Amino acid sequence: MPEPPEQLKRLLVNVDRVAPEDELAERLAEGRPLRVKLGLDPTAPSVTLGWAVVLRKLRHFQELGHTAVLIVGDFTAQVGDPSLMAETRRRLTAEEVRGYAESVLGGFSRILLPDPLEIRWNSEWLASMDMEHILELSSATTVAQMLERADFAERMAEQRPISVLEFLYPLLQGYDSVAVEADVELGGSDQLWNLLMGRTVQQRYGMRPQVAMTMPLLLGTDGVNKMSQSLDNYVAVDDAPADMFGKVMSIPDDLMPQWYRLATELPAEESEAVISGVAEGSVHPAEAKRRLGREVVRLYWDDEEAVEAEAAFDRVFRDRKSPEEVPDHALREADPVHLPGVLLDAGLVTSTSEARRLIAQGAVKLDGARLTEEDVPRASLLGALIQVGKRRFVRFV
């Protein structure tokens, strides 16, 4: 383990807030492995580059010998609010939650070290919590403190309903910090209030309160909104290399400084050199973006895949050729073939309605020519290259 001041320096890179500021240094000075909590809400399948900003910080802790404690919020994710559907997320089944959790943990394993790592499911302590305990927990904080949370304050101001149930979620998630005895909790900068609630709950149970550490939010490929799966402006850490590279190439130029700093592991000096080079005109933005694309692919795949992803990108977009390695897909027995169904079978779309919309928009091509019909003679599909949008290809056999 490096000396505490050296650890602190490494851990504070790119950090948005440490609250309270001095307590992280105090804990590091104790010289023991800290327990660093990260909660994950298994309500969507992918791990995005936005999430990875926090995960890579967690990995930095691991590299210094501290324990990553992942809390899978399986219990909280299963509790929906049928009376307030429009305002809150829907209730997920246990199977959906498990599916998402496994998928997300798979993504995490691309970033975190396998050790020291603890994975805990919060149903372990929440599902069996009894009435008396819940009432005790709910006495940890006040209504006024709850209403300081930005989204609650906004909804009260706009007279949109907040279910009393929603006041219990932050307490339950705060209790996770008690259950795992967290020293530090990590999150995005929009999670600061929640992380501080963990402190409040720990204090209620007579425990030394954790340090809250937040990371900046990465903007999505649209350059406007926080990266999120529901807005479909994301890059997932397990996206195929070519897809990953292509998505990075699609971001607006002015997003590059943030992505260089938060989405790569380039040393700060190198990132800043590229960023200022672009600003001064000595580096071409397209070149800078290609390098960004390679750095991102390198991080989640390897050097070779990065080079190959760039070459594949060039074949399709610069040289206007089809990609070299197009997957084959066995065409279903039918003539004519109903294209929305086979596009779904082939995994090129997520629903037949998406397929129909793309066909209507002229975004589906057969050997480079736009398709306008949903039903296509089988003979014209066999052996042909099908392209959906810019980057999805398949060859029917």
Added chain:
Amino acid sequence: MPEPPEQLKRLLVNVDRVAPEDELAERLAEGRPLRVKLGLDPTAPSVTLGWAVVLRKLRHFQELGHTAVLIVGDFTAQVGDPSLMAETRRRLTAEEVRGYAESVLGGFSRILLPDPLEIRWNSEWLASMDMEHILELSSATTVAQMLERADFAERMAEQRPISVLEFLYPLLQGYDSVAVEADVELGGSDQLWNLLMGRTVQQRYGMRPQVAMTMPLLLGTDGVNKMSQSLDNYVAVDDAPADMFGKVMSIPDDLMPQWYRLATELPAEESEAVISGVAEGSVHPAEAKRRLGREVVRLYWDDEEAVEAEAAFDRVFRDRKSPEEVPDHALREADPVHLPGVLLDAGLVTSTSEARRLIAQGAVKLDGARLTEEDVPRASLLGALIQVGKRRFVRFV
């Protein structure tokens, strides 16, 4: 059972609010015995004349064949809030709660019919309620609805803390209405919001919501505040006849109209005749108050006790004599006698500190003469009449 319109007429006497107004008539028209809920919080031992206003209404329902459903809030009374001691009531032990509940139910039995009557303890359904059920329950209402409750609104405005726990109490008590399938819930007029919460919770569980019926609040003997045990401005339904009569005689004259209407069972015409007689000067206020005293004693004891209580009152206050029947109390062996201890033994005070305070105030008399010392020669006490305050007497033997 009388016809529904006749029932309605009898039930609406003295009522403050029925909400929603038309639904009581609808339920009565169904011709079945209604389930009429009354919650009791076992946090104090006595049943006051204030409480009796609501209880007598419940008895009217019983007399018409409807079922009185008493909910003993044993579970809710046991949950305290250690973090907000100053704001909320302290946590009671199971034994204290049971003791208060038994004492209160004893008082109730002076008013209610033994049948049709159901007594339910809410720990039956609340103690075993699991996390998922509690979260479901908490989704029944919104933060905004909670903050409409007068005391919460006040505390928010004054920036005094409200624990999140306090948001759960009304939901738990509302769930009592689900558990017992209440048709109607009774309460004091300050309980209207709580009774309507019962409706909200029943609706959340797909149940037809109860009718809320509130009774006016009886002012205490001070003529200023709501009658309450914590303010010691109350008459208990099991006070001894002489004590009961004496307390009624101590109320301010302007309180008589309210007490005639709410604290007696005199027919409305008779009450109004006395009230207007006093207003017009044809009835002397002191005579009106004596009659009020007799009516109250008659209600909880009988005619004979009422007459005797008035006579005892006259001997002490009008004729300045000691009461005829003074209980004997065997003096403990000691010389000199420490008076605070024996006053406590004799049940004239509730603590030795109260005794010391009363002695210091000159409120303790030995054969009519003020005592100023706490230690008194045994000989001067034996056979003597001891008077504490206006109405407490004992003879030491």
